Amino acid sequence: MNIQSKLAILADAAKYDASCASSGTSKRNSVGGRGIGSTEGSGICHSYAPDGRCISLLKILLTNFCQYDCLYCVNRVTSNVPRARFTVDEVVQLTLDFYRRNCIEGLFLSSGIIQNPDYTMEQVVEVARVLREDHDFRGYIHLKTIPDASAELLEKAGRYADRLSINIELPTVQGLAALAPEKDGAAIRRSMARLRVHIDDAKGEARDAAANKVVSMPQGGPRRAVAPRFSPAGQSTQMIVGADATDDRTILSTSANLYSAYRLRRVYYSAFSPIPDASSALPLQAAPLVREHRLYQADWLMRFYGFTHDEIVPPTVPGAAGGAQGATPSGGMLALDVDPKLAWALAHRDRFPVDLNVAPREMLLRVPGLGVKAVERLLVARRVRRLRSDDLTRLHVPLRKVLAFVQLADHRPGRGLDAVNLAAQFKPAPVQASLFST
Incomplete structure (x- = not known):
C-alpha cells in the first residue's frame, strides 16, 4: 500500500x-x-x-x-x-x-x-x-x-x-x-x-x-x-x-x-x-450535536464563570413536566433549546435584575449575554462613571438578551418579567428545512 x-x-x-x-x-x-x-x-x-x-x-x-x-x-x-x-x-x-x-x-x-x-x-x-x-x-x-x-x-x-x-x-x-x-x-x-x-x-x-x-x-x-x-x-x-x-x-x-x-x-x-x-x-x-454543544457551554461555565456542575443541572428540578420555569428539563439533562447559562437565569429569576453598577464580579458573570471580557471592561468602566445602555452597545453584547436581566442608570426592567414568557422569547424560532440541508 x-x-x-x-x-x-x-x-x-x-x-x-x-x-x-x-x-x-x-x-x-x-x-x-x-x-x-x-x-x-x-x-x-x-x-x-x-x-x-x-x-x-x-x-x-x-x-x-x-x-x-x-x-x-x-x-x-x-x-x-x-x-x-x-x-x-x-x-x-x-x-x-x-x-x-x-x-x-x-x-x-x-x-x-x-x-x-x-x-x-x-x-x-x-x-x-x-x-x-x-x-x-x-x-x-x-x-x-x-x-x-x-x-x-x-x-x-x-x-x-x-x-x-x-x-x-x-x-x-x-x-x-x-x-x-x-x-x-x-x-x-x-x-x-x-x-x-x-x-x-x-x-x-x-x-x-x-x-x-x-x-x-x-x-x-x-x-x-x-x-x-x-x-x-x-x-x-x-x-x-x-x-x-x-x-x-x-x-x-x-x-x-x-x-x-x-x-x-x-x-x-x-x-x-x-x-x-x-x-x-x-x-x-x-x-x-446540539447536546454536545450544550455540554461544551456548560463546561465553559464551570471553568470560567464560577458555576458548579450541580448548579447547571440540579439533582431535582421543580415542575418536572415542563422543567424549571419552562427552561430546564427533568431527568438530569441540559435544555437543548436554550444555552445553560440562560436556562439557569430563567430558573433563578428571583436573583435578577442585576445592578451592573454595584453587583460583584461573580454575579455579573451569571448574567446571560455577558462574557468574561465584557465583565472585566464593565468593572473598569464603572469605577469612573455610572454604566448606561450605551456602554453595553459599545461592548457589542446581545442587548436583547442582557437587558432583561440587568439594571442600569437608564434602564430598570423590574422583577415582574415572567420567566416562562422570557423562555419562550429566547427560544429559537423553527426554521423550515432546506432541500439542500444535511
Whole structure:
C-alpha cells in the first residue's frame, strides 16, 4: 500500500478523536535559522486556540489495527474496515513535508493498540523523538497516550510532546465495563495522576529556574538555568456522549472531578455516531450535536464563570413536566433549546435584575449575554462613571438578551418579567428545512 492510500485510511480513522486543540503550550519558533517549525502563526483551520488563532494539525493514526474490541469504536478488532499502518519514518516525513508546504503547524498522533500497549507507545514516542531530536522540529506535537503503557514511556512522551491526552472514553465506570470491557478505568486514572505529577514537577522546576536565572558550572563560566519541559500544554481527555444512557448531570460531575483531581486543560465531548456493523448494545441513532454543544457551554461555565456542575443541572428540578420555569428539563439533562447559562437565569429569576453598577464580579458573570471580557471592561468602566445602555452597545453584547436581566442608570426592567414568557422569547424560532440541508 502506498503512503497516499495509508494517509486516506488513517486520517479518516482519526476523525472521531475530538481532543486535538493546541492551546496553552510554550512558544517556540525557528527564527534565527535554528530548527524547523513553529507553535505560532496561522494556516489551515483544524482547531482554535483561546485567543482565536487557527492551528492546523496533521491528525492521523499510526495504525487503525487494534486488538481491543470496544463496541463504540470503528477501529475495533471485529470491525470490517480497511486497515493500514504507518512506519515511524513515514509519519515523520509526512509531518515535515506538510509543514514545508505550509499546510500544517503541528502533529496530532494517536494509534490503535498493536502487539501490546508498551510496543505501541514506543512507536508513538519514537515519532516525536525523531521529529524533535533528529529534525529539530519546533512545531506543536500532541500525542494520544495509552494508559496501560509503562510509566517510563509516559514520562518519555512528555519530554517531546506539547500536550498529552488519555481518553477516559465514557463518563462512568459502568459504561466503560459494558462497552469497553478490555479497558481499565482505574488504569486510566492512574496514568492521569502520573502525568499530573510530572507536569506539576516541571512547572515547579521552571519556577525555580526563573528565580535562579544564572547558575555556575564547574567547567567554567555561568550559563542560564533551563528547566526540563514536560507537556507544557498539559493533558486533556475525551468522553463519548450518547453511547449509553448516562445523563448530562453525571457527565458534568465526571468532568468536574477530572478538572479537580488531575488539573486537565480540557475535557472534550464527542457525540456518539453510529458505526458500521454496530453492536446491539449501542443506540441506533446518533446523539444530537446540539447536546454536545450544550455540554461544551456548560463546561465553559464551570471553568470560567464560577458555576458548579450541580448548579447547571440540579439533582431535582421543580415542575418536572415542563422543567424549571419552562427552561430546564427533568431527568438530569441540559435544555437543548436554550444555552445553560440562560436556562439557569430563567430558573433563578428571583436573583435578577442585576445592578451592573454595584453587583460583584461573580454575579455579573451569571448574567446571560455577558462574557468574561465584557465583565472585566464593565468593572473598569464603572469605577469612573455610572454604566448606561450605551456602554453595553459599545461592548457589542446581545442587548436583547442582557437587558432583561440587568439594571442600569437608564434602564430598570423590574422583577415582574415572567420567566416562562422570557423562555419562550429566547427560544429559537423553527426554521423550515432546506432541500439542500444535511
